[in-house]
Amino acid sequence: MPELPEMEHYKQLLEQTIKEKTITEVKILREKSINVSVSAFEKRVVSQQVTDIERKAKHLVLHLSSGDVLLLHLMLGGWMFYGLEGPDRTVQVRLSFGHHHLHFIGLRLGYLHILTESEMVQALENLGPEPLSDNFSLDMFIEKMHRKRGKLKTALVDQQFLSGIGNRYSDEICWQAQVLPTRSVNELTKIEMTNIFGAIRTILPKAIKLGGYMNEKFMKDDRITGGYLPHFHVYKQEGEACPRCSHPIRRSEISSRKTFYCSNCQY
Ligand SMILES: [Zn+2]
Structure with a gap:
């Protein structure tokens, strides 16, 4: 399972590729990977700009211009691929940014949930301190x-x-x-x-x-x-x-x- 360094690395890669870009299309190929209906997910995600990307423990939080967030946990076997074309693998979720696509692969237990900011805070409230935080001595x-x-x-x-x-x-x-x-x-x-x-x-x-x-x-x-x-x-x-x-x-x-x-x- 990806741990803190892998997710921090992904965060940096996403900052270079999708930050401040607008999600133009959503493809859900495995409905279990999301937390609402496909149509509700599309409605809340398409046309939104990714304003910021945060890592919390082994999660990534994609902040959208609406104030909602996408909460990602890759769990065991999950990974991401970004490009004009997808990898030669089964993709569970795809977010498009014009001609480029962010693919989520291997999401068996992993997920991409659309949440309000307060729902996200609640979902992560039991996490312990970040070991690399300046506040953690x-x-x-x-x-x-x-x-x-x-x-x-x-x-x-x-x-x-x-x-x-x-x-x-x-x-x-x-x-x-x-x-x-x-x-x-x-x-x-x-x-x-x-x-x-x-x-x-x-x-x-x-x-x-x-x-x-x-x-x-x-x-x-x-x-x-x-x-x-x-x-x-x-x-x-x-x-x-x-x-x-x-x-x-x-x-x-x-x-x-x-x-x-x-x-x-x-x-
Ligand atoms: Zn030894």
Whole structure:
């Protein structure tokens, strides 16, 4: 599932392609991907200008000139493609901007909902703080960790605890901080928590800068998207040598989530 860096990268791409453009046509090929009838969706979306694009956790919010918003969550397997023609895949939703089209693909659990601003705020009200926000400090992180129970991995991917971190980056964060994801949050030292916070603040911005891990291009000549893929140290690297100590990377499950780590240099 795309996480904070992938969605932030998409936000930047959408700012370059559709911001301040007017939606000229809508095609809904899978009605389950939207939240109202096709005709109601068209009525509220066609002829609207995309005035702003925001990322909140793993969601994108497309603000329309009417004041309504389109709330996007790609969930597992969802991605976007922009261009004169579509990709060679089944498209669930297509928004047109004159001759160019924004395609939404792989929206099985993912969705594009038309909401009022207050409905959107309500839909996202339980999300935890954004880990890269200027307002989110090390002291706040430690304070939250002191009140949290359970395993570190489970805490990092809990969207009510922190926004935007998922299965992949949580493993990378634990590896970078040299802390085992299986540890209980309440037994972590202040130094370990500081290292985890530091890893969050290093890995996520680097992943954004390099274009995240999505395999699929956003546009025909896109050479940026997916640039972080070669930089994963532990995720899906089971049996490979740990880049820090050469010990084989191990895999286990924590609350039925695949977890990858080095049992030799993570403690
Ligand atoms: Zn290691």
